[in-house]
Amino acid sequence: MRPAKALAKSLERVVPIGTLAERTGVKVETIRYYEQVGLLPEPERSEGNQRRYGRAHVERLAFIKHGRDLGFAVESIRTLLRLSDTPGMACDEAHAIAAEHLEEVRDKIARLRSLEAELARIATVCSGGVAASDCAVIEALADHSHCEHHGH
Amino acid sequence: MRPAKALAKSLERVVPIGTLAERTGVKVETIRYYEQVGLLPEPERSEGNQRRYGRAHVERLAFIKHGRDLGFAVESIRTLLRLSDTPGMACDEAHAIAAEHLEEVRDKIARLRSLEAELARIATVCSGGVAASDCAVIEALADHSHCEHHGH
DNA sequence: CTACAACCTCTAGCCACTACAGCTTCAAGA
DNA sequence: TCTTGAAGCTGTAGTGGCTAGAGGTTGTAG
Structure with missing residues (x-):
């Protein structure tokens, strides 16, 4: 008994950009923009060259969204992301x-x-x-x- | 007895862009930008093609500056200028x-x-x-x- | 197998300036 | 009168943080 498709989709480990957009409240174009400016790492691609995002991307994009909602500049968020990646955090x-x-x-x-x-x-x-x-x-x-x- | 040159300059009827900038607190580049977008009318030119501004320009630019200082959008200022030019003001x-x-x-x-x-x-x-x-x-x-x- | 939504890249546009490159003109002093 | 240097000129590109559109490709439900 595998879950119905609609359910499966919401639990999916790997999602396309539209789903990522829905989940984080960030528009598709904005996600691509964040990738372009190096805030969000380049994801894997499907055979047909479409982006496929995993859990880490969702987390990272949510972090970015929260930062932007709080009015931080993209540059500040870039630094904060770097800090959050650092093991002994500064x-x-x-x-x-x-x-x-x-x-x-x-x-x-x-x-x-x-x-x-x-x-x-x-x-x-x-x-x-x-x-x-x-x-x-x-x-x-x-x-x-x-x-x-x-x-x- | 004509006035000394320094004095004459500050009373001059017709001034170059730098003096207009000083008088209004608007940067030279910004003044040219306002002209380009049609906020400030094109002034007369010297023989050597340099802008020469009169009293009306000073007034108009001061109006624009006050509006911008109050945070009005350039489009709003355009409308307000139009209204201020209208005889029976709306x-x-x-x-x-x-x-x-x-x-x-x-x-x-x-x-x-x-x-x-x-x-x-x-x-x-x-x-x-x-x-x-x-x-x-x-x-x-x-x-x-x-x-x-x-x-x- | 077909239709169509969702995806792709690339480019340009938004606002209100700001900065630069590469030139010409003006004005004061020698 | 000549020289110097500040101030002027035009035109283009960049800023931040997206947003919109053209014109094409891929994924998927029925």
Whole structure:
């Protein structure tokens, strides 16, 4: 009694690229791209030259996906993968990468928050239906009052 | 008594691209790029084919710069410029663009904040110097516990 | 055996610049 | 007036991280 085919497929040891894509949530084209830039090792091929992935590939691609979801640059992920392949792992380095990225994220948040405040100010004036002859949004962009005091 | 040359230069009615760059804080290459994509109109040229900008260009480029600093896409700025050129200004449309952008910024902030929380969690575990045999950063990326419950 | 989905490679496109190569022009000092 | 060197010019290619499409081949269910 061998399992039905549909079941077999989901348990299969070796899968084509579409199945890998489904399993990891990474698009087929993106998988090929990761291979091209050397993030994902080249898999075996079928007789007809189609990619066949094993368990190790699934794991590695999931790692990459998690890293990207957390906003790590592909270069950082490359390093993290290398570290994770290292037997005596250099946790320091991994931590440094994560800490640096965290700082970048915090910087980005800070910048976006001041942007948000500025935009909210502009948009509110405008939506308030003030009887301005000119539009507050356009005015804000044309206005130099913000930049004169820092140089140009 | 004509003004000294240095002074004259800063008051000049017509300026080369480098001076425009200095005045607006936009790089020379970026100015040429804006011209190429039709954001900034083609200026007059000197006999030797060099660009010569007038007051209107300075104003327009400052408008663009302010828009970019606020994170507006070049396409949005194109529309906003068109609106600002329109005599009876369509404030509604300008407001809609600003409001939409504000929403995008807020979305981005929200996404970055949850990223920040996740990264902080990961990085803290690791920096705590816990006697883990494996690195928490690497573990977090290799771990499936976060993604299993939403499908892959 | 046939139909058709899934796969293949290769190339170009996205955004908003940035950088370079290889040239010409401008302007200040001697 | 001549020389030097900064600043200008055009055109092309590269950045990151994919995404889309053309035009062909392979795998597999019925």
